[in-house]
Amino acid sequence: MQSPTSTQSPIGVAIAGLGFGEAVHLPAMEVNPDLRAVALWHPRQERLDQACSRHGLQGTTDWEALLADPAVDAVIIATPPAPRFELAKSALEAGKHLLLEKPVALHAEQAEELQRLAMAKGLSVAVDFEYRAVPLFMQAARLLQSGAIGSPWLVKLDWLMSSRADASRAWNWYSQSACGGGVIGALGSHAFDMLAWLIGPVGPVQALNGVSIKERPNPKGGMAIVDAEDVSLIQTTLKWQGDSDKAVPAQMSLSSVARNGRGCWIEVYGSEGTLRLGSDNQKDYVHGFGLWHAKSGESLRPLSPDDDLAFATTWSDGRVAPVARIQDWWARSIRSGRPMVPGLLEGLLSQQACDQSVGPIAQK
DSSP: OOOOOOSSOOEEEEEEOSSHIIIIIHHHHTTOTTEEEEEEEOSOHHHHHHHHHHHTOEEESOHHHHHHOTTOOEEEEOSOSTTHHHHHHHHHHTTOEEEEOSSSSSSHHHHHHHHHHHHHHTOOEEEOOGGGGSHHHHHHHHHHHTTTTOSEEEEEEEEEOOTTOOTTSOOOGGGOGGGTOSHIIIIIHHHHHHHHHHTOOBOOOEEEEEOSSOEEEOTTSSEEEOOSOSEEEEEEEEEOTTOTTOEEEEEEEEESOOTTOOEEEEEEEESSEEEEEEEOOSSOSSTTOEEEEEETTSOOEEEOOOGGGSOSSOOSSTTHHHHHHHHHHHHHHHHHOOOOSSBHHHHHHHHHHHHHHHSTTSBO
16 A cells, blocks of 8 residues: 655655666656655766656756755665665765665675664665565465465575577676676575565575676677676575574576576475465566465465555556555655665675675585
8 A cells, every 4th residue: 555645745755777767666656645756866967868858857967966955855776786885875874765776785795884874874775675565475475474385395486587598688787797797686686585585584505606698799899708697596595484493495596598488486385285476477577477375285276465465556567566665665664763674684684695696605
């Protein structure tokens, strides 16, 4: 549900980054009376001018000027990963609430620094783990917590996408490990958060990584080396929320180069039944997902989300509705001063698992 119309002035929000920020965050904000877009930021003036003209908003390429604007109470940072930490740090130092895309930083140490700074400043920081806001995912969490499958014995997550399978797709930041590129940052950051939320905290991680497409066309000419993984096979354990002494084996298969990939699927096998959640839709978080449940000895049957989990507003682009719900939770956190979930703690835990996946134990 969206926030009721507030008697307080809307929270003035600036958006930094005009890919996902313009396509998803801006339309999501339009349905929330507690949030109002007041400014845009982008490092390229031409791109900024185009977006400002389309949306009737002010914009700047000067980050410090944006943060000095008294109309800006909060900032959504939807840039590529590499600049995210420095932008977020300076915004917190300026006293701005934040909504961060994931991964929140390039390394866990950076996420920890942001967490300390946000706590010291008393600011609300949301992390856009939007799968927590999707009705069928919320229904799955509700079922698991109610004991619908008993005690989990095995968790399997396959996320096999074809977004980078075209070798002619241009080299960019996604191709560079140092810039936060690769399938672990793109998909693994979400996957680790989903499993921690649905089942419990992530234990030690082991990963086998690969670079399938080793070079791509450089927009400046010639070919450029790709060093960011496009395949990752991960094993870990999860501490079951219902029994912190129980370590549940978990396996993740991630790929951005899976031609005709099967999409995103989570399977949880337990002592009393099975839960399956997934979609073969490669472009939408909502449309196409299904949820199935079976008790021991029965066949899987499809389930719908409970009425109270349904979106109040939907869009043709299914990404917008869960982001609007995350924004609503964020606005409520800012208004109330209560901790934001998912926030920097969840972002830090996800980043710690990602760091293990690309660290020394990973086989390149």
